[in-house]
Amino acid sequence: MANSYTERMDRTLTRSRQLQHRAEKLLPGGVDSPVRAFRAVGGDPPFLERAEGAFLYDADGNRYLDLFNSWGPMILGHAFPPVVEAIEGAARNSPSFGASTAAESDLAELVMRCFPSIDRLRFTSSGTEACMSAIRLARGVTARDLVIKFEGCYHGHSDPMLVKAGSGVATLGIPGSAGIPADTAKHTLALPFNDPGALRSAFAAYPDSVAAVIVEPVVGNAGTIPPAEGYLEALREITHRHGTLLILDEVMTGFRLSLGGAQQLYDITPDLTTLGKILGGGLPCGAFGGRADIMARLAPLGPVYQAGTLSGNPLAMAAGIATLTHLIVHADVIYPKLEQTTAAIADGISQLAHEAGVPLTTNRVGSMFTPFFTAHAVTDFATASTSDAATFGRFHRTMMDHGVWLPPSQFEAAFVSTSIGPPEVEHILTAAREALATVAA
Numbered sequence: 001m002a003n004s005y006t007e008r009m010d011r012t013l014t015r016s017r018q019l020q021h022r023a024e025k026l027l028p029g030g031v032d033s034p035v036r037a038f039r040a041v042g043g044d045p046p047f048l049e050r051a052e053g054a055f056l057y058d059a060d061g062n063r064y065l066d067l068f069n070s071w072g073p074m075i076l077g078h079a080f081p082p083v084v085e086a087i088e089g090a091a092r093n094s095p096s097f098g099a100s101t102a103a104e105s106d107l108a109e110l111v112m113r114c115f116p117s118i119d120r121l122r123f124t125s126s127g128t129e130a131c132m133s134a135i136r137l138a139r140g141v142t143a144r145d146l147v148i149k150f151e152g153c154y155h156g157h158s159d160p161m162l163v164k165a166g167s168g169v170a171t172l173g174i175p176g177s178a179g180i181p182a183d184t185a186k187h188t189l190a191l192p193f194n195d196p197g198a199l200r201s202a203f204a205a206y207p208d209s210v211a212a213v214i215v216e217p218v219v220g221n222a223g224t225i226p227p228a229e230g231y232l233e234a235l236r237e238i239t240h241r242h243g244t245l246l247i248l249d250e251v252m253t254g255f256r257l258s259l260g261g262a263q264q265l266y267d268i269t270p271d272l273t274t275l276g277k278i279l280g281g282g283l284p285c286g287a288f289g290g291r292a293d294i295m296a297r298l299a300p301l302g303p304v305y306q307a308g309t310l311s312g313n314p315l316a317m318a319a320g321i322a323t324l325t326h327l328i329v330h331a332d333v334i335y336p337k338l339e340q341t342t343a344a345i346a347d348g349i350s351q352l353a354h355e356a357g358v359p360l361t362t363n364r365v366g367s368m369f370t371p372f373f374t375a376h377a378v379t380d381f382a383t384a385s386t387s388d389a390a391t392f393g394r395f396h397r398t399m400m401d402h403g404v405w406l407p408p409s410q411f412e413a414a415f416v417s418t419s420i421g422p423p424e425v426e427h428i429l430t431a432a433r434e435a436l437a438t439v440a441a
């Protein structure tokens with residue numbers, strides 16, 4: 001590695017720092033998405049030039065082992081040849097038409113093979129659009145306004161969803177966002193996750209007023225938080241009883257936790273599902289879908305309007321088809337390997353923290369995990385918030401120093417790709433041993 005990350009940051013005007021200074025004159029905070037600014041962990045974010053397999057390469061010639069994988073999409077590793085070739089081929093036919101193509105149906109069929117609960121779907125260009133559209137559809141179908149979400153869950157940055165949200169909102173410690181009218185926020189009820197009592201109280205208070213409950217079935221945006229035993233079943237039962245639509249936001253968990261996401265893992269059938277990230281193989285792509293009778297209420301068939309210039313874009317479709325095809329064909333090998341590799345990493349970090357006397361709780365589901373710097377069990381956003389974010393920052397910087405790039409926030413999930421094997425696991429655990437010794441000192 002050319003120089004350690006910390007040394008590099010201390011040297012004057014490294015190439016990344018030069019690029020950061022330039023970017024800050026053009027983009028707010030120098031970024032196009034707040035979590036990339038490293039505000040929660042300190043240090044300037046390295047500027048990347050390329051990536052391949054499990055590794056990222058920055059503008060100063062440093063190499064990092066990638067444990068955030070573009071926030072989830074790069075499950076097959078970076079520059080996966082079948083995906084790159086598919087994008088190149090589609091690009092030669094022109095990147096966009098704004099008209100229908102067979103590729104949209106090809107990808108939709110692959111999604112429906114993985115998600116039996118989806119009879120019809122529509123593509124968008126982001127997970128935010130997918131969630132925003134699903135919420136509008138649920139309100140249109142039920143003629144109700146109220147939506148329930150959960151503290152620490154993040155469903156993109158549409159106004160109704162930025163209430164006690166996770167991810168960048170939690171990272172920056174802001175309650176929600178400025179610019180959202182009280183008249184909008186009042187229709188969103190944020191409850192504690194994994195609390196069936198709070199759910200029952202909300203429905204008792206608003207028995208026939210809730211259009212939808214939207215939930216990350218495995219929370220990733222407060223850090224990784226699994227559903228408690230029976231919790232998703234309770235969600236399904238109470239929403240069914242009250243004529244409320246259950247929306248599982250599987251933007252992060254879809255094709256990650258299994259081919260059929262969390263709903264396959266926990267055997268829950270939602271009314272609507274939102275997807276993104278892996279779906280587009282690294283290109284801008286989201287989708288929402290579910291019961292045919294609900295989706296039939298969307299324009300041009302029904303009264304709920306939803307649209308997008310680049311929805312179903314040929315390049316995103318090509319990347320998604322190549323990605324899902326590979327995942328489907330090799331699922332029997334891929335998912336057990338991801339499970340085994342991620343368990344080795346998460347359990348290894350837990351063991352090293354125990355040996356170093358550092359309070360740490362590691363939550364993991366499949367190939368997503370989060371080391372929380374707290375002695376508490378982390379079962380919701382309140383317990384996740386007992387984590388020592390400053391210690392996480394020191395841990396993160398030292399891991400960077402040793403060439404391992406974790407998501408730059410205590411309130412995010414780390415993701416493992418199929419490019420990570422035993423040598424990379426050893427690299428990660430060697431770095432973690434050093435980083436834990438640093439925070440223990």
Ligand code: KE4
Nearest residue numbers: 033035071126127128154155156167251252
């Ligand atoms: P996008 O609009 O960022 O494609 O998707 C929004 C979204 C919706 N639902 C879930 C469960 C999500 O995790 C996300 C986006 N996740 C964050 C990271 N946790 C995106 C990273 C960022 O905001 O830069």
